[in-house]
Amino acid sequence: MARVLETAGPDNVSPLVKRLGSRVLLTEEEIAFIEALQTNRILLSTGEDLVRDGDELKTTCLLRSGWAIRYRLTAAGRRQILGISLPGDVIGLHVNFHRRAIATVSALTDLEVALIEPLRILEIYRTYPVLASGLEWMTVHNFNILSEHNVSLGARSARERILHFLLELWCRLIQIGEATEAGFRLPLTQQQIADAMGLSQVHTNKTIRKLTADGLLAFEGRELVFPDIERAFDVADFDARFLQQFRTRTPLRNDPGRLVRSLKRPD
């Protein structure tokens, strides 16, 4: 199902470095270490499974390009999409503490994935405290996204829910440079949006149509755009503090121009 990728030379900085670099300042050694983690790569095509619910996990996966969905199936046959994984996201970071998959991860688009030995993760925590804190931050961030989904599913209308979801995707994509201020390309079907939102496909369609009629969404060719972004944030009950998490910061030093922390002044 998954083919091994021959050419493994990183032509550019990997999305994980971008992610971590937006939160903590990295030394060149740390960057080199992260890039070196990603030599073992595989490619998946749309629809293939990266992980199956119940599988014994053996490796940590790092999404280098493409979108994936994490989902669970209920006994009644309904599918709940728990979240969307985007480039730079890590899947199975905590293999060392929980060996069985509790969700299926499936390729929404063609995927490039780096497979990482669990021992290398432990090595990060032992040897690279700054990297470790970056990974911790990503864990907290994912927890917050999941919490926000909880709020949406439990306490927001279909209209707010869908708009909030699309705005969240937009924010996450901007952070990794895969969306513009205008909008982004959305590879999700209405059925998949419905499964993420806990709605039927039909009602999802009707709600999206109404949102576009109200000027809160628009499709320009394949691009999803927000014609009135301020009002969209408002209607979706999109929390400014939640948004804040997606903004780039340089927490260790007040040195906005640099991604690389000087080797001369560690920590």
Place this chain on the structure above:
Amino acid sequence: MARVLETAGPDNVSPLVKRLGSRVLLTEEEIAFIEALQTNRILLSTGEDLVRDGDELKTTCLLRSGWAIRYRLTAAGRRQILGISLPGDVIGLHVNFHRRAIATVSALTDLEVALIEPLRILEIYRTYPVLASGLEWMTVHNFNILSEHNVSLGARSARERILHFLLELWCRLIQIGEATEAGFRLPLTQQQIADAMGLSQVHTNKTIRKLTADGLLAFEGRELVFPDIERAFDVADFDARFLQQFRTRTPLRNDPGRLVRSLKRPD
């Protein structure tokens, strides 16, 4: 609002030690360290807030006794309860990585809470790898509980959802010795259950009544019991693998009788 507790002598093993001890074998030094973390204690009465949404977090909180709810309010004024914190649960474990509270934590019953300096948490990660892995496990576990709530909110009926929620509480309470095989005392109002399940109080009431009429739930005085536990698990679509996480294991050594790992054979 919160009074400082004078008598701080631990008469018994703390719930956090119970929790961690059920996952990893602990040395006496590690146990002593955890207990020493809990000298700075406060008491809260029912209804008081431990943390307010948006607050700057300064300390990590460890729940020693009592129940708390974590919730968010939407712009429309609806409350979504994100989860229930039980004795042994840590609140704000990742203060070091995310300084602002994204939810309010409120005392459901009278509470005893230990306040822990964030630096002590970092000390755990630096000095006590076994304890650190225990905390990591708790983080993953909380993530899994939240995921399961997502599935409930998005893909299960009111009936399944409520039953699943009560069964989850029961499992968690058994793990910390606060529930019997029969059942447990439930300090939640129907309004609070409703806010956790994304339902109205009225419909929650009607659903609970129907569940009791169907012999899946019963109230014996103040105790909630499950007259037919097998059928309850079945109806609630309660995943055996999810349940598994609540069971006590001794992962480091195949030595079920001991909580304490020998000092002679570290790691």
Place this chain on the structure above:
DNA sequence: CGTTAGTTTGACGCGATTCAACCTTCGTGG
């Protein structure tokens, strides 16, 4: 040009909400 996947639309029904009233329990003070 046909096939398949995805979107759109209408009709109908159910599950859940809302409103409103009433009941039960329990703690408190006269």
Place this chain on the structure above:
DNA sequence: CCACGAAGGTTGAATCGCGTCAAACTAACG
């Protein structure tokens, strides 16, 4: 000891958001 009020539980009726079913439409692709 009873009276009272507050908090929470119970119940029915009207309403609505959303699900289900079904059919038609559109776009992509070989």
